[in-house]
Amino acid sequence: MKAKAMQAICKKMLKWTSAPTAEVRIHSFRQGLTRFADNSITQNVQELTDGVTFTARFGNRIGSASSTSVDDASLKRVVSEAERVARAVNPDKDLLPFLGMKKYKKMLGFVRKTADTGPDFRARQVGKVIKAAKAKRLTTAGIYSNSVARIAIANTAGLFVTHANSNASTSITMMTKDSAGWASDGHRDIDKIPIKNVIDTAIDKALKSHKPKAIKPGKYTVILEPDAVSNLLLFLAWGGLNGLALYEKRSCFSGMQNKLVVNPKITLTDDAYHPLQNGMPFDWEGMPRQAVTLIEKGRFIDGVYDRGTAKKAKKKPTGHGQPQPNTWGAFPGNMVVEPGDATLDEMIASLDRGILVTQFHYTNIINPKKLDITGMTRSGTFWVEKGKIKYPIKNMRFTQGVPLALRNVRMVGKDLKNASSLFGGGFVVPPLMIKDFTFSSGTDF
Amino acid sequence: MKKLCNIALTTAKAKRATYADIRVIFNTVEDVSMKNGRPDVSYREINGFGVRVIVNGAWGFSSSSKVAPAQVRKTTLEAVEIARQAAKFQRKPIRLAKEPTYVDFWATPYIEDPFDVPVDEKLGLLSEIDKILRRNKKVINATGNLHAWREHQWMATSEGSFIEQILLRSGCGYSAETSNGKILQKRSYPCAFGRQCVTAGYEYVRAAKLIENAARTRDEAVALLTAPVCPSGKRDTIIEGSMLALQIHESCGHPTELDRVLGHEANYAGRSFITTDKPGKLKYGSDVVNIVADSTMPMGLATFGYDDDAVRAQRYYVVENGLYKHYFTNRDLAHHAGEKRSRGCNRAHGYSKIPMIRMINLSLLPGDWEYDDLLADTEGGLVMEMNKSWSIDQMRINFQFGCEAAWEIKNGKKGKLYRDPTYQGKTVEFWNSCDAICNNKYWHPWGVVNCGKGQPGQTAEMTHGCAPSRFRNLQVGIAR
Numbered sequence: 001m002k003a004k005a006m007q008a009i010c011k012k013m014l015k016w017t018s019a020p021t022a023e024v025r026i027h028s029f030r031q032g033l034t035r036f037a038d039n040s041i042t043q044n045v046q047e048l049t050d051g052v053t054f055t056a057r058f059g060n061r062i063g064s065a066s067s068t069s070v071d072d073a074s075l076k077r078v079v080s081e082a083e084r085v086a087r088a089v090n091p092d093k094d095l096l097p098f099l100g101m102k103k104y105k106k107m108l109g110f111v112r113k114t115a116d117t118g119p120d121f122r123a124r125q126v127g128k129v130i131k132a133a134k135a136k137r138l139t140t141a142g143i144y145s146n147s148v149a150r151i152a153i154a155n156t157a158g159l160f161v162t163h164a165n166s167n168a169s170t171s172i173t174m175m176t177k178d179s180a181g182w183a184s185d186g187h188r189d190i191d192k193i194p195i196k197n198v199i200d201t202a203i204d205k206a207l208k209s210h211k212p213k214a215i216k217p218g219k220y221t222v223i224l225e226p227d228a229v230s231n232l233l234l235f236l237a238w239g240g241l242n243g244l245a246l247y248e249k250r251s252c253f254s255g256m257q258n259k260l261v262v263n264p265k266i267t268l269t270d271d272a273y274h275p276l277q278n279g280m281p282f283d284w285e286g287m288p289r290q291a292v293t294l295i296e297k298g299r300f301i302d303g304v305y306d307r308g309t310a311k312k313a314k315k316k317p318t319g320h321g322q323p324q325p326n327t328w329g330a331f332p333g334n335m336v337v338e339p340g341d342a343t344l345d346e347m348i349a350s351l352d353r354g355i356l357v358t359q360f361h362y363t364n365i366i367n368p369k370k371l372d373i374t375g376m377t378r379s380g381t382f383w384v385e386k387g388k389i390k391y392p393i394k395n396m397r398f399t400q401g402v403p404l405a406l407r408n409v410r411m412v413g414k415d416l417k418n419a420s421s422l423f424g425g426g427f428v429v430p431p432l433m434i435k436d437f438t439f440s441s442g443t444d445f
Numbered sequence: 446m447k448k449l450c451n452i453a454l455t456t457a458k459a460k461r462a463t464y465a466d467i468r469v470i471f472n473t474v475e476d477v478s479m480k481n482g483r484p485d486v487s488y489r490e491i492n493g494f495g496v497r498v499i500v501n502g503a504w505g506f507s508s509s510s511k512v513a514p515a516q517v518r519k520t521t522l523e524a525v526e527i528a529r530q531a532a533k534f535q536r537k538p539i540r541l542a543k544e545p546t547y548v549d550f551w552a553t554p555y556i557e558d559p560f561d562v563p564v565d566e567k568l569g570l571l572s573e574i575d576k577i578l579r580r581n582k583k584v585i586n587a588t589g590n591l592h593a594w595r596e597h598q599w600m601a602t603s604e605g606s607f608i609e610q611i612l613l614r615s616g617c618g619y620s621a622e623t624s625n626g627k628i629l630q631k632r633s634y635p636c637a638f639g640r641q642c643v644t645a646g647y648e649y650v651r652a653a654k655l656i657e658n659a660a661r662t663r664d665e666a667v668a669l670l671t672a673p674v675c676p677s678g679k680r681d682t683i684i685e686g687s688m689l690a691l692q693i694h695e696s697c698g699h700p701t702e703l704d705r706v707l708g709h710e711a712n713y714a715g716r717s718f719i720t721t722d723k724p725g726k727l728k729y730g731s732d733v734v735n736i737v738a739d740s741t742m743p744m745g746l747a748t749f750g751y752d753d754d755a756v757r758a759q760r761y762y763v764v765e766n767g768l769y770k771h772y773f774t775n776r777d778l779a780h781h782a783g784e785k786r787s788r789g790c791n792r793a794h795g796y797s798k799i800p801m802i803r804m805i806n807l808s809l810l811p812g813d814w815e816y817d818d819l820l821a822d823t824e825g826g827l828v829m830e831m832n833k834s835w836s837i838d839q840m841r842i843n844f845q846f847g848c849e850a851a852w853e854i855k856n857g858k859k860g861k862l863y864r865d866p867t868y869q870g871k872t873v874e875f876w877n878s879c880d881a882i883c884n885n886k887y888w889h890p891w892g893v894v895n896c897g898k899g900q901p902g903q904t905a906e907m908t909h910g911c912a913p914s915r916f917r918n919l920q921v922g923i924a925r
């Protein structure tokens with residue numbers, strides 16, 4: 001859906017409502033994705049979803065309704081359902097007035113070619129992956145995807161903001177009988193995906209992982225590649241840096257402001273405007289999204305705040321909020337770790353004994369306050385000795401506190417990647433070398 | 446609706462599709478939630494259709510939220526083009542296992558439509574629970590949710606099936622989160638992660654004893670703050686259904702999905718240690734372990750008349766007397782398991798996603814133990830309840846679970862309370878260490894509502910029935 005069509009829907013709905021104040025949020029999403037496995041395309045799909053959410057407000061009573069149908073009859077039904085709900089709820093004294101127009105920074109989010117790419121181009125790219133796998137007698141599985149998402153928010157306080165993002169991504173696993181190697185990349189510009197590099201990296205890791213040896217669980221120095229780092233940060237984002245978690249003293253950083261909480265080599269910001277990020281210039285309340293310093297040279301500065309929590313905590317909202325009534329708080333979804341000065345190869349060369357980790361799998365929180373998490377290594381885990389990769393090792397389970405791991409950082413890499421994990425993310429991070437990382441058990445492969 | 450569906454089928458046929466189907470779905474969801482007295486109510490309609498075709502031996506799928514004749518035609522043509530592109534890199538043409546065609550209507554039985562219960566009545570119930578939970582100052586967050594979900598779907602296939610189904614779900618749940626500034630604890634009811642869901646009407650919520658359990662839930666959450674950490678070591682452990690359900694899900698359900706076995710999830714959710722040479726040979730568990738797949742079971746979240754391949758719902762053993770038997774399959778992959786008919790496990794997340802193999806309801810059959818006898822027989826052991834954290838490797842061998850609470854077993858009763866219990870093990874060893882399962886009085890269906898799989902990501906729901914069971918010499922407390 002184009003921005004003009006969204007604006008027209010917003011105008012109509014705000015006119016139809018009998019609620020004194022109201023807000024409309026519209027999203028339109030199109031994705032094409034080609035999935036392959038066993039050296040063959042297995043799923044080739046496209047999705048087109050429009051949706052509208054209407055929030056009606058009578059004083060301190062608020063209610064929302066939404067639909068993926070955007071014809072007039074459906075839109076009218078959505079308005080009246082939202083009003084029905086708003087009339088039924090008890091008043092919520094924590095609600096804030098809807099926000100009017102603010103000044104927003106310009107942000108590059110959308111590349112036409114990424115949005116317009118069809119299944120023929122994706123098939124050609126996947127063809128390259130399958131051909132490369134067959135040439136090395138490997139089995140491959142993965143995806144090539146392109147998507148475009150547009151959102152718009154409008155309300156009776158005069159707000160109308162819209163933003164479009166495009167995204168292309170590939171993720172490739174290469175397998176021998178007893179090993180796997182994985183690599184991925186993503187960018188808003190489909191032409192900036194170095195498919196050959198991704199293929200080569202996955203192949204290299206798969207071949208090097210052949211005949212893995214088991215090693216004993218215990219504490220080891222690790223070099224985590226960006227995808228593994230991103231995975232750890234995902235838990236820090238929700239449990240540590242969400243302003244509501246800080247305010248409710250659930251965060252591992254509650255009461256630690258301006259204190260050294262991690263290694264001084266670590267500086268962490270949330271910066272949607274970073275060239276490798278793919279965020280939006282406002283949040284779901286319409287607040288301009290700010291670049292926020294979360295941790296500076298190891299010192300905890302502050303988290304991110306929605307308007308409601310900011311008011312209670314006597315902070316400034318940072319533009320990371322969800323729609324009201326928001327009980328989840330704010331999420332730093334565009335985190336960036338400041339790079340160091342070593343390449344990944346230099347980091348490996350400087351490691352005397354330790355483990356190189358490509359990726360983590362199925363991580364989860366064990367202790368929400370200390371932010372202890374557990375998960376498995378996956379698709380490329382290697383023993384490093386005297387600066388060289390010696391041999392592949394069988395996958396292991398780690399059980400480790402995230403703040404503690406960041407305290408034990410020894411080196412920060414210089415090459416940044418926008419990396420996500422099985423359960424989300426999309427953070428711009430370098431590889432990290434971490435001392436005393438705890439592996440608690442092993443598995444059979 | 447038949448007319449609309451026919452547009453897809455005739456358009457696909459004209460473009461030489463050898464198979465086509467369309468699913469039109471009108472989905473309505475109502476969530477009534479409360480956190481610390483603040484209401485949050487949302488009403489959602491998720492409407493759309495998805496078209497699936499086989500052209501040149503390959504699948505193509507396209508979906509749209511715009512349910513209108515012109516869009517159905519356009520989307521079908523897109524699906525055809527997508528299939529043509531896929532065919533270029535398809536090793537073998539798709540083969541669909543035979544299934545009779547059906548013209549049928551199927552609906553979830555219920556007594557009281559949850560959408561007919563007024564929002565203010567639901568908020569009143571949540572408010573009453575909220576007051577009980579927050580009566581202790583140590584409770585920093587009290588959350589509650591009442592959930593209603595209806596899916597009205599029509600499916601038409603080029604083979605002649607036309608199936609209309611109405612699925613209805615109701616859910617409810619709450620939790621109390623406590624803190625003393627240093628430690629964070631939580632107790633939930635009836636289960637963790639927001640709510641317990643079933644296919645039924647609001648009668649389920651009325652019978653769930655929500656008010657009756659609120660004070661206990663709060664008090665246990667507070668007591669956990671001063672409870673010692675669960676000890677580490679090897680212990681005989683009774684795992685309650687509220688934890689065991691997820692154990693069944695992760696360590697039996699996922700590795701049983703045939704697409705995982707064949708490597709289709711190798712890049713994402715992962716593969717399976719139960720390779721195609723294992724059915725009929727692998728001693729998956731001890732002799733008392735019987736695990737049944739069943740999309741016909743009352744109240745199951747994966748209970749339906751027909752799956753998204755238009756295959757009729759079925760019930761069969763996955764594990765019988767400890768022996769591993771059968772996978773979850775669909776029409777296009779069943780032959781890889783040497784089977785002639787699909788077991789009816791092809792399911793999609795709404796209209797917008799392509800169906801794929803999903804576990805259906807999967808339950809551990811009850812044994813013959815009385816709960817009190819089992820406690821008395823497990824002196825010095827532990828009881829663990831309600832899942833809090835889960836993690837398992839991509840082959841589904843090494844797992845580690847955390848629970849909300851544990852108790853020592855002393856003098857044949859639940860004794861001292863422990864916080865932060867975890868246990869860790871390997872799937873086959875674990876199920877072979879099971880030597881006692883409680884009887885059907887203690888057997889409950891537990892819903893899983895957040896099962897993720899596939900790229901693009903899809904969420905599915907299913908139910909795992911089980912009763913408290915004992916596992917010998919379990920490695921507990923490894924997280925320390």
Ligand SMILES: [Zn+2]
Binds near residue numbers: 694699895896897
């Ligand atoms: Zn699952």
